[in-house]
Amino acid sequence: MIPPETPLGEVGERPLLERLHARIPKGTGVVVGVGDDAAAVETSALVLVTTDCLVEGVHFRREWSPPRLVGRKALTVNLSDVAAMGGVPRYATVSLCLPPDLALGWVDSLYDGLLERAAEAGVSLIGGNVARSRESIVVDVTLLGQAKRLLTRSGAKPGDLVVVTGTLGAAAEGVILLDQGARLDEEGHLAATGVWTETSGPAVVACLRAQLDPRPPLALARSLAERGMARAGIDVSDGLSVDLLEVCRRSDVGARIDAATIPIDPSAAGLARARGGDSLALALHGGEDYQLLLAVEPPQLDALRELARVWSVDITAVGEFVEGEPQLVLQDGGGTRPLAPGGHDHFRTVGGGEAKGEGG
């Protein structure tokens, strides 16, 4: 037994890899699993592939996020991408860059989260790679999935409704709470409320969980794509404004959204109000919501609402796609104004941070 506080530099690359690989169960469809030059897996003829990584200091901080939740989120952000294509996730590879002074126990807990999330989603881990980094942890996941019917970003037509699942803004509020000292423990329970009183506990937990352990509507996404209930889809990762503009660009349409209909997360709204913040800006530009944004033909809305109810997901029509240039208009109160995208840019801002105000 190697003590969990042992630094990786003392464990060594090969023993670490063997330790991690020994924990990975051999999944369905896996012909050759971890440990050979490459994995070999059975798939459908059409395969979905996506890759996304979490970088310490940019996407997470060690003091903000228990390693188990980092592991869960590293897989979740990729699950969200496959879901947004209408796919079923199947196989994942995990590439880790780890500094030599990192404790073995941290990596064990990261793998707890990865394996647990993989089991929940029916995903088999098929490849692992570890490399030394100088300072920061990088968790890079590539996910393979399969789909019968693809849901791309490019099918929206003028007159289609702009529909979002769930609520928006909680993940961005979660970053603010972390910055104020609020914390979850390894199990996802409240460990510290930071500057907030105990009575705010439930709202604080909701926003921290949205940030640290997001739950995209995976089953609904697959289900609505198979039924052809949406013409275009994207996951809301960069922020509603940025991701909606992306669908507009790919589909060569514009969009008009109504501020009053945007499903601002009630926990985020309450906390933002209490600190004098702008919860609409959080919902429009905060990002990391990992909800779905869909283009839906108006006659399909009722059937989609029915389907969403089966999966216990709320859906909201927040506007419509319109003829014209790929640009956004926001109806707010009586008037309308252009809406500039304002999602966060990881090259320009440092480590998450507060959602930026809208431009233009």
Added chain:
Amino acid sequence: MIPPETPLGEVGERPLLERLHARIPKGTGVVVGVGDDAAAVETSALVLVTTDCLVEGVHFRREWSPPRLVGRKALTVNLSDVAAMGGVPRYATVSLCLPPDLALGWVDSLYDGLLERAAEAGVSLIGGNVARSRESIVVDVTLLGQAKRLLTRSGAKPGDLVVVTGTLGAAAEGVILLDQGARLDEEGHLAATGVWTETSGPAVVACLRAQLDPRPPLALARSLAERGMARAGIDVSDGLSVDLLEVCRRSDVGARIDAATIPIDPSAAGLARARGGDSLALALHGGEDYQLLLAVEPPQLDALRELARVWSVDITAVGEFVEGEPQLVLQDGGGTRPLAPGGHDHFRTVGGGEAKGEGG
């Protein structure tokens, strides 16, 4: 036109991604390419998947390696893994972690190398991701391939020959040369000989190229696997001793190799001799050769030699697999002695470095 010296922090994540994606041609079998939530590709029913990354300061240094060659090598190390399974490479995703002060031109050149190597190997890039890192560059590639007949690490039997392709030790000698100031330019031509005179130029170039732009025997690997000419295979990435022991462990056999037969790279041997180094240790433990190590039934050797000639690859039988525990024995001069694996461990050593002497 953005000037190539512009730091990425000024370019921004989305414009950078769009710039890189615009360069990627849509390849055969690609149904949805870069730029949607996930790529969608056509494959065979059995898919190979491997992932490997290059980390700055661990696998490469910016002052040692032109970015175009980093791009080439990032794909090559994965091509080598798919080849060692007997597969044909098809699709690759590239995940980049880049510090905000890195110049745009560096990333453009990295992509020159990635795209060029992908075209050489018949691989389509299908996904790209960029994230900010604090300091170091990480180039993480996941490669999908397909195979009719798998070549795993676990099929070696007692009596099979240990066969290696090409020569060994040049890549490790290349690291020593880089440390002594020798350099290649962006095109792979000699830019500086370091401490060596001009007459050593060809040997210096050969070793630098082996380190910075390795060329695994991809076509031979696929061809011999399809014909079932080897019972087990692995690519020599960690060093002959480490990788051979790995085949022994997976196949539950031992191995005996003969020092006199090991195909030490002649350029590496000459340079090592001149500096008073041990070229046998380089060949046994140096690593990063990206040659194939195979378990071959003796009656197959002539046919394999014939096939290798077609692909202009040298092959050498260096020993045989034997009954018993997974361990290695080296015949050297008159005697035999146990051979401990001595490939480099990226968690324990800093940045490549000289091959370690063999243990016990």
